[in-house]
Amino acid sequence: MRRAYLHLTRFPVQRRVVESPELAGRPFVLVEAVRGQRRVAFASTSALKAGVRPGMTLTAATALEPGLRHFDYRPEDELRALTALGEALLPLAPGFQLCAPDGLWLDAGAAHLCDGEEGLGTRMLSLCAELGYRAHVVVASEAFTSRAVARHGARRVEVVAPGDSARALAPLPLSALEGREGAAFSALGLTTLGEVAALPMGAVAARGGAAGARVHARCRGEDDTPFVPAALEEVLEERVVLDFPAESFEPLRFALKTLTDRLGARLSGRCRAAVRLTFTLKLDPSGQRQVTLTLARPTARAKLLHELARHRLEELRLENPVAEVSARVDEHSEDGGQQLALGDAPEGDAALEVVLSRLASTLGEASLFAAGLEAVHRPEAAHGTRAFRPPEARRGLSAELLEPGARRAAVSVASRERPSRLLAEPACLDAEVAESGRLLAARMAGRRHRVTALTGPERLGGEWWSETPFQRDYYRVHFEGLGPAWVFRDGRDGRFYLQGLFD
Amino acid sequence: MSAAEQRVGAGQGTGSVVEQLRERIRQLQAAPRRYLAVLRTGLSAVDALLPTGGLPLGQVVELCGEAASGRTSLALHAVAAAHQEARLCAWVDGPRELYSPSAAALGVDLERLLIVRPQAPEQRVWAAVQLARSGAFACVVLDLTRGVNPDGRACRVALAEARKLADAAARGGGLLLLLTSPESPADGVVRLRTEARDGDGWSVEVVRSRQGGTGARAELPWSALYPALGLEGGGRLLDVAEDSEDGTPDFLRDQSGALRNGLGILGQRPGRDAPMPPMRQGLDAALPAH
Numbered sequence A: 001m002r003r004a005y006l007h008l009t010r011f012p013v014q015r016r017v018v019e020s021p022e023l024a025g026r027p028f029v030l031v032e033a034v035r036g037q038r039r040v041a042f043a044s045t046s047a048l049k050a051g052v053r054p055g056m057t058l059t060a061a062t063a064l065e066p067g068l069r070h071f072d073y074r075p076e077d078e079l080r081a082l083t084a085l086g087e088a089l090l091p092l093a094p095g096f097q098l099c100a101p102d103g104l105w106l107d108a109g110a111a112h113l114c115d116g117e118e119g120l121g122t123r124m125l126s127l128c129a130e131l132g133y134r135a136h137v138v139v140a141s142e143a144f145t146s147r148a149v150a151r152h153g154a155r156r157v158e159v160v161a162p163g164d165s166a167r168a169l170a171p172l173p174l175s176a177l178e179g180r181e182g183a184a185f186s187a188l189g190l191t192t193l194g195e196v197a198a199l200p201m202g203a204v205a206a207r208g209g210a211a212g213a214r215v216h217a218r219c220r221g222e223d224d225t226p227f228v229p230a231a232l233e234e235v236l237e238e239r240v241v242l243d244f245p246a247e248s249f250e251p252l253r254f255a256l257k258t259l260t261d262r263l264g265a266r267l268s269g270r271c272r273a274a275v276r277l278t279f280t281l282k283l284d285p286s287g288q289r290q291v292t293l294t295l296a297r298p299t300a301r302a303k304l305l306h307e308l309a310r311h312r313l314e315e316l317r318l319e320n321p322v323a324e325v326s327a328r329v330d331e332h333s334e335d336g337g338q339q340l341a342l343g344d345a346p347e348g349d350a351a352l353e354v355v356l357s358r359l360a361s362t363l364g365e366a367s368l369f370a371a372g373l374e375a376v377h378r379p380e381a382a383h384g385t386r387a388f389r390p391p392e393a394r395r396g397l398s399a400e401l402l403e404p405g406a407r408r409a410a411v412s413v414a415s416r417e418r419p420s421r422l423l424a425e426p427a428c429l430d431a432e433v434a435e436s437g438r439l440l441a442a443r444m445a446g447r448r449h450r451v452t453a454l455t456g457p458e459r460l461g462g463e464w465w466s467e468t469p470f471q472r473d474y475y476r477v478h479f480e481g482l483g484p485a486w487v488f489r490d491g492r493d494g495r496f497y498l499q500g501l502f503d
Numbered sequence B: 001m002s003a004a005e006q007r008v009g010a011g012q013g014t015g016s017v018v019e020q021l022r023e024r025i026r027q028l029q030a031a032p033r034r035y036l037a038v039l040r041t042g043l044s045a046v047d048a049l050l051p052t053g054g055l056p057l058g059q060v061v062e063l064c065g066e067a068a069s070g071r072t073s074l075a076l077h078a079v080a081a082a083h084q085e086a087r088l089c090a091w092v093d094g095p096r097e098l099y100s101p102s103a104a105a106l107g108v109d110l111e112r113l114l115i116v117r118p119q120a121p122e123q124r125v126w127a128a129v130q131l132a133r134s135g136a137f138a139c140v141v142l143d144l145t146r147g148v149n150p151d152g153r154a155c156r157v158a159l160a161e162a163r164k165l166a167d168a169a170a171r172g173g174g175l176l177l178l179l180t181s182p183e184s185p186a187d188g189v190v191r192l193r194t195e196a197r198d199g200d201g202w203s204v205e206v207v208r209s210r211q212g213g214t215g216a217r218a219e220l221p222w223s224a225l226y227p228a229l230g231l232e233g234g235g236r237l238l239d240v241a242e243d244s245e246d247g248t249p250d251f252l253r254d255q256s257g258a259l260r261n262g263l264g265i266l267g268q269r270p271g272r273d274a275p276m277p278p279m280r281q282g283l284d285a286a287l288p289a290h
Helices: A011-019 A045-049 A058-064 A075-088 A116-131 A143-152 A165-169 A180-187 A193-198 A201-219 A250-269 A302-314 A350-363 A397-402 B002-030 B044-049 B071-084 B100-105 B123-134 B159-172 B279-289
Strands: A003-007 A028-034 A037-043 A069-072 A096-099 A103-107 A136-140 A157-159 A237-246 A272-283 A288-299 A322-334 A368-373 A383-386 A421-428 A430-433 A439-444 A447-462 A470-479 A483-490 A496-501 B060-065 B089-093 B113-116 B139-143 B175-180 B190-196 B201-208 B217-221
Touching: A003 A116, A003 A143, A011 A028, A011 A037, A011 A075, A011 A250, A028 A058, A037 A058, A058 A069, A075 A096, A075 A103, A075 A116, A075 A237, A075 A250, A103 A143, A116 A136, A116 A157, A136 A143, A143 A165, A165 A193, A165 A201, A180 A201, A193 A201, A237 A250, A250 A272, A250 A302, A250 A322, A272 A302, A288 A302, A288 A322, A288 A350, A302 A350, A350 A368, A350 B113, A350 B123, A368 B100, A439 A470, A439 A483, A439 A496, A447 A483, B044 B201, B044 B217, B060 B071, B060 B159, B071 B089, B071 B100, B071 B139, B071 B175, B071 B190, B089 B123, B113 B123, B123 B139, B123 B159, B139 B159, B159 B175
Parallel strands: A028 A069, A136 A157, B060 B175, B060 B190, B089 B113, B089 B139, B139 B175
Antiparallel strands: A003 A103, A003 A136, A028 A037, A096 A103, A237 A322, A272 A288, A272 A322, A368 A383, A368 B113, A421 A496, A430 A439, A439 A447, A447 A470, A470 A483, A483 A496, B190 B201, B201 B217
């Protein structure tokens, strides 16, 4: 089976720089506790230049570089980030297998869709570069070959043809073996994997046993390690624990960027788009706050998600500092993408989402909606509110062929006789009624309006099974000096009420 | 020598064409989205009044008139026209009175219409500015009237706010329609005054316009806005009762309860129009008799 190994040099350090860009070019180390001592696990390039090496104690490292910053190395966080990266690469490879802490194998079986294996490697690197990572990719038939060549080879993208593994491995140093087996061979005076492969197989097996024989087989380009793809999580959730509780929005912003970048990458890897997200802020020492973000147009674009999250959380007033932020995608849908036409702004619907988010955070979620029709006879209850999710505008042939007449079916005949403005609570009309019961005039806002035309009645009644039945005779009335109005006489008290205006 | 010059010239020619195209694409991308230069209302008489042949995009247009003079449905026609182009529209509904079944009957696609109902009156203009500036909406309607409700208050637009509205419309490239009443007009570049005349018709007049055409006036029947209004010629009353002289149905003349022996206005059993009398009363009256 052909597989690609993606090696991200010192991945935890790269991740730190991606998440906090101010660390770029600065000396810093990631520290882990080893038998009660704090030792360097990973060091940034400038720290390495100053002489800091992995395995050193933090004290010794700080003595070498006084400006050294240090952070805790949390393997589970690195694993999460690596998984997110693997999911982001899913459009290029059908499966991935993690190889903590700094690499992953990917199934290269779909390389023919990306202009061959060379093209696959290039596209993987460009996707990684979009996410801010530098990497090496090697496509080979065996797990060991791909990993060793990616870690110790010189080229950024390399394809090892099937059967060519031994030749590709030959120049690599013995350190590529990464175990105690390497020490045994170097004691014999060997320096490269090619020299190991050249030893007689029987002698190696006799002196080194099964482990020796395995190493020898690997150096000859034979490895039967199976490819076990990682299982995808059902729930899309990301979490960032802040280094210290944040009192201002600034540190939170970087955490949000990390969250939305990862979520966006994971969503686009699965070809899904977020519809509703929930951000949970854990406060220090106690309490939490949840903020829900509903999108009018589903999207997987990390930049847009970050922008919206920033809008929503920026103005939040919290009683305690924030210790941890997490984001969960509650609802997602198929990502249809957006077709842009010539002249469209490249960001597409970002403007719509941003303005909706700004309005929602200032006016409240309930102030923005799209109306919907209800099958109810009572006029003031015949419309309801829905979430505003406009359909995508179609362009091109599909729009010309499918669009006309596709909608506009549900409007009833009765709604043609309805006014454009309607009072939710009908207002009692100060009416002059003739002896016969006919409406002659009405007084509104201190002015008398004579009735010049009258059409009706339209009898609406119902809900006799409920607490508030209604029985009304509706008239369309033209009031002099005002215009046409919708008036009804209530069957329960016999009075006239103003319901709406044909404005 | 001359061949080489020609080749160089040709090379420059194609280069400049490509450059021109590139420049054109850049302009297209930089310009706010405007495929429609104007938004036609669909009422040809109204469109003919305006010098641009429709409501101009990127500008503030004011529809000014009394409470029931056809402003709202004219704005709804403009929104329906934008929806025919599959564009989005927004309605800042200050008085909270927009009736969506009627809007749907006028051709508005309710899914593409964002309705904004701010709690505070002073947020109306702010919301409209945000919506218009975003450029995501082809038409933003800002309802500044006080509405049907007699104790509502009209919202007056300050000069600075009017500037902001005009600037937002120009930047977003969409149409910003203001619905106002004569007692508190706003500062639109184009102002149309609508007036209800009688049961037969209404009129539109261009009161203010920078591109000319001021004073143009059109009179239209109500059926142009509401095809099923039916108020022409004094209206038509449904003849419910045959023995009434004036055509007024008899249930209007009398209090129904007395005439119909305590039954409902149509003679149906009680409960259709009034709550049922409690059972206990009937029982109490019946028991001593036995």
